[in-house]
Amino acid sequence: MHNFTITELIDGLKNRVFSSTEITQHFLSRIKTLDPAFNSVITLTEDQAIEAARLADQQLAKGDSAPLCGIPVLHKDIFCTNGVRTSCGSKMLDNFVPPYDATVVENFKTSGAIMLGKTNMDEFAMGSSNETSFYGPVKNPWATNSVPGGSSGGSAAAIAARLAPGATATDTGGSIRQPAALCGITGLKPTYGRVSRWGMIAFASSLDQGGPMARTAEDCALLLNCMASYDQKDSTCVDRPVPNYSANLGDSVKGLRIGIPKEYFSEGLNAGTEKAVRESLAEYEKMGAELVEISLPNTGLSVPAYYVIAPAEASANLSRFDGVKYGHRCDNPKDLEDLYRRTRAEGFGDEVQRRILIGTYCLSAGYYDAYYGKAQQVRELIRQDFTQAFEKVDLIMGPTCPSPAFEFGSKGNDPVAMYLEDIYTISTNLAGLPGMSLPCGMVDNKPVGLQIIGNYFDEARMLNAAHQFQQVTDWHTQAPEGIES
Amino acid sequence: MNWETVIGLEVHVQLATKTKIFSAASTAFGAEPNTQACAIDLAMPGTLPVVNQQAIDYAVMFGLAIDAEIGKTSVFERKNYFYPDLPKGYQTTQLEQPVVGPGTVDIQLDNGDTKSVRIHHAHLEEDAGKSLHEGDFRSGVSGIDLNRAGTPLIEIVSEPDMSNAQEAVAFAKKLHSIVTSLGICDGEMSQGSMRFDVNISVRPQGEEKLGTRTETKNLNSFKFMEDAIHLEVERQIDVLEDGGEIKQETRLYNGETKVARSMRSKEEANDYRYFPCPDLLPVVISDEHVEQLRSKLPELPDAKQQRFIEQYDLSEYDAGVLSTHAAIANYFEKTATHSKNAKLTANWVSGELSARLNTESLSIGQSPVSAEQLAGLIVRIADNSISSKMAKQVFDGIWNGEGDADQIIEKRGLKQVSDSGALESMVAEVLASNQAMVDDYINTDPDKRKKKLGGFMGQIMKASKGQANPQQVSQILAKKLAELL
Numbered sequence: 001m002h003n004f005t006i007t008e009l010i011d012g013l014k015n016r017v018f019s020s021t022e023i024t025q026h027f028l029s030r031i032k033t034l035d036p037a038f039n040s041v042i043t044l045t046e047d048q049a050i051e052a053a054r055l056a057d058q059q060l061a062k063g064d065s066a067p068l069c070g071i072p073v074l075h076k077d078i079f080c081t082n083g084v085r086t087s088c089g090s091k092m093l094d095n096f097v098p099p100y101d102a103t104v105v106e107n108f109k110t111s112g113a114i115m116l117g118k119t120n121m122d123e124f125a126m127g128s129s130n131e132t133s134f135y136g137p138v139k140n141p142w143a144t145n146s147v148p149g150g151s152s153g154g155s156a157a158a159i160a161a162r163l164a165p166g167a168t169a170t171d172t173g174g175s176i177r178q179p180a181a182l183c184g185i186t187g188l189k190p191t192y193g194r195v196s197r198w199g200m201i202a203f204a205s206s207l208d209q210g211g212p213m214a215r216t217a218e219d220c221a222l223l224l225n226c227m228a229s230y231d232q233k234d235s236t237c238v239d240r241p242v243p244n245y246s247a248n249l250g251d252s253v254k255g256l257r258i259g260i261p262k263e264y265f266s267e268g269l270n271a272g273t274e275k276a277v278r279e280s281l282a283e284y285e286k287m288g289a290e291l292v293e294i295s296l297p298n299t300g301l302s303v304p305a306y307y308v309i310a311p312a313e314a315s316a317n318l319s320r321f322d323g324v325k326y327g328h329r330c331d332n333p334k335d336l337e338d339l340y341r342r343t344r345a346e347g348f349g350d351e352v353q354r355r356i357l358i359g360t361y362c363l364s365a366g367y368y369d370a371y372y373g374k375a376q377q378v379r380e381l382i383r384q385d386f387t388q389a390f391e392k393v394d395l396i397m398g399p400t401c402p403s404p405a406f407e408f409g410s411k412g413n414d415p416v417a418m419y420l421e422d423i424y425t426i427s428t429n430l431a432g433l434p435g436m437s438l439p440c441g442m443v444d445n446k447p448v449g450l451q452i453i454g455n456y457f458d459e460a461r462m463l464n465a466a467h468q469f470q471q472v473t474d475w476h477t478q479a480p481e482g483i484e485s
Numbered sequence: 486m487n488w489e490t491v492i493g494l495e496v497h498v499q500l501a502t503k504t505k506i507f508s509a510a511s512t513a514f515g516a517e518p519n520t521q522a523c524a525i526d527l528a529m530p531g532t533l534p535v536v537n538q539q540a541i542d543y544a545v546m547f548g549l550a551i552d553a554e555i556g557k558t559s560v561f562e563r564k565n566y567f568y569p570d571l572p573k574g575y576q577t578t579q580l581e582q583p584v585v586g587p588g589t590v591d592i593q594l595d596n597g598d599t600k601s602v603r604i605h606h607a608h609l610e611e612d613a614g615k616s617l618h619e620g621d622f623r624s625g626v627s628g629i630d631l632n633r634a635g636t637p638l639i640e641i642v643s644e645p646d647m648s649n650a651q652e653a654v655a656f657a658k659k660l661h662s663i664v665t666s667l668g669i670c671d672g673e674m675s676q677g678s679m680r681f682d683v684n685i686s687v688r689p690q691g692e693e694k695l696g697t698r699t700e701t702k703n704l705n706s707f708k709f710m711e712d713a714i715h716l717e718v719e720r721q722i723d724v725l726e727d728g729g730e731i732k733q734e735t736r737l738y739n740g741e742t743k744v745a746r747s748m749r750s751k752e753e754a755n756d757y758r759y760f761p762c763p764d765l766l767p768v769v770i771s772d773e774h775v776e777q778l779r780s781k782l783p784e785l786p787d788a789k790q791q792r793f794i795e796q797y798d799l800s801e802y803d804a805g806v807l808s809t810h811a812a813i814a815n816y817f818e819k820t821a822t823h824s825k826n827a828k829l830t831a832n833w834v835s836g837e838l839s840a841r842l843n844t845e846s847l848s849i850g851q852s853p854v855s856a857e858q859l860a861g862l863i864v865r866i867a868d869n870s871i872s873s874k875m876a877k878q879v880f881d882g883i884w885n886g887e888g889d890a891d892q893i894i895e896k897r898g899l900k901q902v903s904d905s906g907a908l909e910s911m912v913a914e915v916l917a918s919n920q921a922m923v924d925d926y927i928n929t930d931p932d933k934r935k936k937k938l939g940g941f942m943g944q945i946m947k948a949s950k951g952q953a954n955p956q957q958v959s960q961i962l963a964k965k966l967a968e969l970l
Contacts (some may be wrong), residue, residue: 080531088530093530098529098530099524099529102531197533198532199532200531201530201531202530202531204763205764206763233533233535234535235533235534235536236766312760313760315565316565316575316758319573320528320530320573320574322567322569322574324569324572325528363758363759363760364756365756365758368760
């Protein structure tokens, strides 16, 4: 049952092959049995899920046609869930129970989906390996000595291990695409402003974007159909109709112009990864697409620009965690400053503290122009790179990340090495463009991800291209050893 | 040595919007602590601000009223600092691109001259909450009330164009008059609706270079502001004359104890690390919208004063007094329309009514005497139905809720006797029963007889129980006495 895609589960529910209660019970029991090995779920909402499934079955019996009625999903623990602890992977919010739902969570409820629980993540979404979580690292189901990627490592690992057919995730610099690649699943980061950020705990507000993860592009389209909305509660949300992302999946890619940025195939790219990606591009050629070499000359500046802008915004976004209103508070503060110092020293992990310090430094008097101001200029250059590229091509493709999943601790002492993990994904966040990753090969029995970057609001075309690829390849159907049955 | 004082003001004006600047919580004053603070005001994780268009419109209206440039694109920024009553750890405000650019405010000096005070800019921002250090709180523990957090403010920053306390007060009062006339602020100083920060420096007469300034913060009455300026100017002159130096610092003035103290020095000042708020898009104001607001702008105090002079034939002084406060001006106009006697109405509104309201600490809106009621009274004064002395009794009656002027005149039998036949016989009767006074009058030197008239008048008015029309009585009396000579 857990090998079914969402599309197949919807059919099964409609045709009464199984009930929502049955599939919900099945996934809950898989999480309870298998997840201790992966640590992908922080909070299991079993009773709520069973109750919601019972109601969904009643709705289904009445012929309810809510698009995801009865389909179980997991939410990344960055999305606020009314009455359910939302930790953001941090000790700071270990005790935080929001009295409201994120718009994304609300949209899933409206679509009839069942929440199974909340997934593990890097603390405040700051990390590319899931090693910064207060709840311990998530293990990659393909190789438990390796990282699942981050920050949405819990969601990606859970889908790879067939603990849920789909999940929500967020992407600030690659946090959907990189774990999707490392765990061999499909994930999409929409155009900035496509999915509401209301109730999604902010890391870097101008870069954060929620998106779906599933095993296939077809499933991602279904999830995005309900996830995307215009939301007046988020001023940066774009008021633009949500298309039916499932409508054109079957279109041919014949004549599609695919840009191949030469900067994405340079030094630092793992040979096996490169081979897998090149072979995938050849598949597209076979399907009639046209490959066009392009240049995104400012790619090399994206990581340094990102590591100024994201920490700068984070340093302000995380100021609200001060021990005054909610979340962790240190014991017996002797005065206000002691309250602030100890609460934040105890509540935040090392990586979060490092980024707060970097961000604070970059915004300080005398440094602002050299860092934040300059980074904003670079951001504009990167945006222009893409604008020019999209005059010549319809989509851009390349590797999602430089290499397959690395082993735990292998980059622990070198933050910059870790930051370079996002070199191919960060530019799209800086430009606000949509990007996705889909499985396209294996290296040493570890998955490789193909990245597709689209023009603004061109998610439908990306999903179409990804779906067509998945019609002629079977990388997306492969499962890690030992979890199939 | 002669010293010259230089003063600039920063004025915080609470905008009279129903809801907060970034949330839908109410801004009403005086509610139980923390009952008017929603998740956004509390800076709950994942919440996002949405700007209140009314606040922007009010700021633009102020800009139009002072003939300022309106920022076509204004940008909200984050001003970062930690304080418990600042829930997000930053204040959302404007810095580089404020909504209102340079403008001017004309003030009237005591000598009748007009002085222009330049406005550097005015920007929109959110208010903080309140820390409660007294009352129920144990020593070392403070309470926080976030009802005020997120209340929209405009901060109006003047150039250092004022040279003494009188000018500063005149400027402050003029701003009060403008914002209340516009209806963008309720002007309730005691509730903190307007608060003044005063920048003060002194320099030797004739010196070009500005002296080091201090900033006295958060003065919430004109009187406190005036006292605080006098005190600070004296202090600075004393320090300089003793050979000392002025330290750049922020000072607090206690209006009750009339003592000021240093709050923090320049060295202790925060580095606020301003940067554009990524949760809010730049506010774009179209020319069309500005013109729409301009067309709906109410009459401003200066224009109103001019109109009162022309339309009601009032003196410049009376017109000034009556046009300063929109509510008083409206009351005056309403009364004058009904009474059809502007001069008398002006006297009563700025005289008896204002004095009484002052004594009882009531605003014009709380006046127990309605405009219609006052007009009713004035009509009876103008048609000589009652004397001005009786009018005061009738006014008291109306004030105490005994009814309209005519009802009170009727009930108390106050109607003035103007029937000349009745008055003639009344005068004759008094003369006949006071033969000694008449003899004395006749025997008095003709030049000094005038002084004796008062005695007769008193007797006659007494006999008429005060209801005789004094002008008529004095004419009849003069005629009758002349006949006796």
